[in-house]
Amino acid sequence: MLGGEGNRRGWLLAASLSLLAxxxxxxxxxxxxYSLLLGTQDSDLLGPLSRAREVVESELALDSIxxxxxxxxxxxxxxxxxxxxxxxxxxxxxxxxxxxxxxFLELFLSAAEAPSVEFLLVSVAQRLQHLFGVQxxxxxxxxxxxxxxxxxxxxxxxxxxxxxxxMLVIRGWLGAALATLSTSPxxxxxxxxxxxxxxxxxxxxxxxxxxxxxxxxxxxxxxxADMYFRREVDFAxxxxxxxxxxxxxxxxxxxxxxxxxxxxxxxxxxxxxxAGFQVLLQPLALVLAPAGQQQGAGGSGAGSxxxxxxxxxxxxxxxxxxxxxxxxxxxxxxxKHCPPxxxxxxxxxxxxxxxxxxxxxxxxxxxxxxxxxxxxxMLQVLLDEGYYVSMLTTHSxxxxxxxxxxxxxxxxxxPKMDPSQWPVARNGRCDFDVILVARRDxxxxxxAVLNRHCPGVPKVYDTVDxxxxxxxxxxxxxxxxGGMQGSQHGWEMVANLSISRIAEWxxxxxxQAAEPRKARDVELRLVDASALTVVVSYExxxxxxRYRPQVQVAVVSNVHLVEGPPKxxxxxxxxxxxxxxxxxxxxxxALETLVLDVLPRLxxxxxxxxxxxxxxxxxxSGMVPKPLLSLLRQQSAHVVFHGYLPDDELYVLYNTxxxxxxxxxxxxxxxxxxxxxxxxGVPVVATPIAIEGTGAQDGRECLVASDPAGFAARVAQVYTxxxxxxxxxxxxxxxxxxxxxxxxxxxxxxxxxxxxSGAAPWQQH
Numbered sequence: 186m187l188g189g190e191g192n193r194r195g196w197l198l199a200a201s202l203s204l205l206a207x208x209x210x211x212x213x214x215x216x217x218x219y220s221l222l223l224g225t226q227d228s229d230l231l232g233p234l235s236r237a238r239e240v241v242e243s244e245l246a247l248d249s250i251x252x253x254x255x256x257x258x259x260x261x262x263x264x265x266x267x268x269x270x271x272x273x274x275x276x277x278x279x280x281x282x283x284x285x286x287x288x289f290l291e292l293f294l295s296a297a298e299a300p301s302v303e304f305l306l307v308s309v310a311q312r313l314q315h316l317f318g319v320q321x322x323x324x325x326x327x328x329x330x331x332x333x334x335x336x337x338x339x340x341x342x343x344x345x346x347x348x349x350x351x352m353l354v355i356r357g358w359l360g361a362a363l364a365t366l367s368t369s370p371x372x373x374x375x376x377x378x379x380x381x382x383x384x385x386x387x388x389x390x391x392x393x394x395x396x397x398x399x400x401x402x403x404x405x406x407x408x409x410a411d412m413y414f415r416r417e418v419d420f421a422x423x424x425x426x427x428x429x430x431x432x433x434x435x436x437x438x439x440x441x442x443x444x445x446x447x448x449x450x451x452x453x454x455x456x457x458x459x460a461g462f463q464v465l466l467q468p469l470a471l472v473l474a475p476a477g478q479q480q481g482a483g484g485s486g487a488g489s490x491x492x493x494x495x496x497x498x499x500x501x502x503x504x505x506x507x508x509x510x511x512x513x514x515x516x517x518x519x520x521k522h523c524p525p526x527x528x529x530x531x532x533x534x535x536x537x538x539x540x541x542x543x544x545x546x547x548x549x550x551x552x553x554x555x556x557x558x559x560x561x562x563m564l565q566v567l568l569d570e571g572y573y574v575s576m577l578t579t580h581s582x583x584x585x586x587x588x589x590x591x592x593x594x595x596x597x598x599x600p601k602m603d604p605s606q607w608p609v610a611r612n613g614r615c616d617f618d619v620i621l622v623a624r625r626d627x628x629x630x631x632x633a634v635l636n637r638h639c640p641g642v643p644k645v646y647d648t649v650d651x652x653x654x655x656x657x658x659x660x661x662x663x664x665x666x667g668g669m670q671g672s673q674h675g676w677e678m679v680a681n682l683s684i685s686r687i688a689e690w691x692x693x694x695x696x697q698a699a700e701p702r703k704a705r706d707v708e709l710r711l712v713d714a715s716a717l718t719v720v721v722s723y724e725x726x727x728x729x730x731r732y733r734p735q736v737q738v739a740v741v742s743n744v745h746l747v748e749g750p751p752k753x754x755x756x757x758x759x760x761x762x763x764x765x766x767x768x769x770x771x772x773x774x775a776l777e778t779l780v781l782d783v784l785p786r787l788x789x790x791x792x793x794x795x796x797x798x799x800x801x802x803x804x805x806s807g808m809v810p811k812p813l814l815s816l817l818r819q820q821s822a823h824v825v826f827h828g829y830l831p832d833d834e835l836y837v838l839y840n841t842x843x844x845x846x847x848x849x850x851x852x853x854x855x856x857x858x859x860x861x862x863x864x865x866g867v868p869v870v871a872t873p874i875a876i877e878g879t880g881a882q883d884g885r886e887c888l889v890a891s892d893p894a895g896f897a898a899r900v901a902q903v904y905t906x907x908x909x910x911x912x913x914x915x916x917x918x919x920x921x922x923x924x925x926x927x928x929x930x931x932x933x934x935x936x937x938x939x940x941x942s943g944a945a946p947w948q949q950h
Contacts, residue, residue, distance in 0.1 A: 270343075425472045
């Protein structure tokens with residue numbers, strides 16, 4: 186463990202190495218850097234890292250997932266002498282100086298992803314005692330078979346990270362593993378996704394069948410949806426494993442009576458799971474096994490078997506270890522493991538039941554729309570309740586970070602393809618116990634293939650919002666010309682757009698209501714075909730049960746992570762904030778009327794000292810129509826168009842804006858922009874449609890207006906009354922906490938409503 190002068194030397198060395206390694210700064214790159222440091226030009230060993238990193242990062246979008254707490258500065262953060270480090274990095278040298286130096290440099294540069302570390306080097310030789318000048322604990326093992334046990338016993342950290350000298354860790358691996366341990370209460374060990382230099386699977390976790398046979402899943406295969414997502418595995422090889430030290434103590438560590446590394450790892454996995462822990466594969470923790478280092482020497486005996494972590498095992502050693510594993514864990518193997526010959530998908534998915542298929546238009550894109558925030562939280566609740574969740578989508582995500590985020594949570598994301606080709610059945614049988622379909626149009630596209638391959642499997646229809654309600658309102662507020670000419674007409678209609686008024690209009694038989702009525706009937710047919718319909722508000726429950734009183738309807742509204750009350754004040758704030766996805770017609774209408782009808786009236790109402798500095802901040806994802814964009818530019822003296830902003834920059838605007846505005850004239854569902862502002866302690870001025878389903882009341886949690894003049898007056902009221910501002914901010918936050926926190930977001934939702942089989946997957950299939 187470094188401290189004092191050694192720590193300063195480590196940071197200086199890390200900074201120098203990082204700069205030298207950066208090709209964009211004119212450095213030689215990592216491969217060239219190793220050649221300089223080690224005096225070699227052996228491209229067979231030095232080339233794989235740089236080649237593989239380009240392939241892997243483009244496919245898995247590693248750069249796009251920010252890991253909380255990770256600081257990719259290079260080098261290491263250490264505790265003061267005598268204090269316990271968070272992580273003990275145990276580096277096992279396999280008697281190859283070049284490979285070990287190459288591997289250790291990568292490990293050293295990743296150490297800054299932990300708050301504090303110590304280094305331990307375990308070797309059968311004493312040649313690498315001072316790698317790059319780093320001080321460390323040096324241990325000599327009698328043979329490589331006992332090296333991991335020796336390192337674990339000497340470690341002081343809360344977490345032990347075992348890294349073999351054949352492995353090349355990729356930036357972010359340690360931060361991802363630590364984040365997984367901290368956010369998964371039952372996780373005791375995290376296995377990284379280990380790939381070859383061609384970005385094929387080196388392994389994606391271990392499986393043990395009921396006969397005690399331990400195998401490594403996916404070796405040499407191209408990555409598939411069944412492989413790289415966060416999930417429970419039976420075991421992970423010791424050559425790269427991050428494990429909680431207290432959990433290791435509870436199960437008495439690694440059993441060195443096994444002759445091979447694979448069965449030592451399998452036994453450790455069995456012990457951890459029998460104690461109630463989990464071994465998780467985390468695809469964002471990425472490690473490479475370069476081509477020249479994937480095979481090792483064979484041989485027999487404890488020492489040489491220790492070099493055979495992923496290699497073909499000597500038959501006698503494997504037979505000995507398999508028999509020992511079966512004798513030690515026979516009851517658990519028979520009760521909780523699949524029979525020999527079970528396919529890998531069934532075996533690897535047996536840890537979670539039931540198996541749910543989620544069908545949607547895209548993977549959740551939580552920084553794009555509030556519906557995705559809700560979907561992401563619903564997925565997390567289902568995963569926490571033990572569901573094995575697969576996802577099929579009709580469209581691809583707009584950025585690779587979205588599927589990567591879903592996989593990191595534990596969602597098995599199947600490739601986007603035409604619904605007629607969806608792989609919902611295997612060997613003629615449906616793979617799933619329950620199917621959730623989100624959005625009407627997605628359900629219509631998927632209905633035929635789901636009914637053909639999964640007849641009798643219960644379906645859940647998540648409306649996200651009732652499409653026929655939204656479309657009816659859109660029609661009534663668009664005006665004769667629609668678009669830019671519809672705002673005044675929309676304000677005139679606002680008072681007549683309540684859910685009960687819309688239902689009466691649809692039932693009236695009016696010719697104008699023919700298309701919305703047809704849309705209503707289509708959506709009600711999907712409700713009839715589903716075991717459960719999920720909506721976002723109790724108002725929508727009433728609307729469905731007006732037509733279908735016998736169906737099961739549940740409410741799962743927008744779910745928000747509600748932390749402590751925001752420490753906010755009106756002092757030092759200014760301006761209005763509007764947030765919306767411009768692909769959504771109600772948001773375009775709202776922004777148009779805000780600029781044309783509300784802003785001029787508000788400027789006349791505000792005191793002169795506020796009027797000149799008033800700014801309307803517009804944060805808009807999606808495509809803004811040219812006429813609307815032109816309008817915003819014409820009002821540039823008071824309108825600041827930001828376009829899309831990532832969450833951290835958006836929160837800065839929330840923390841500096843005086844009021845959030847939502848002048849929605851149409852739409853349906855619960856509006857994420859309203860809840861988000863309230864959660865962050867920003868008062869909201871809205872129309873009745875904008876607060877529908879939130880439980881907020883005018884004058885208590887927000888201010889409500891139904892015409893442009895009234896809307897401007899309400900904004901001016903909040904702007905000039907700091908006492909009112911504080912009362913609204915506090916009441917709005919408490920409203921979100923009361924109605925939309927995760928605890929209120931539908932725990933045990935499907936298990937309450939949808940009966941599913943309790944049989945084990947290999948018994949069903």
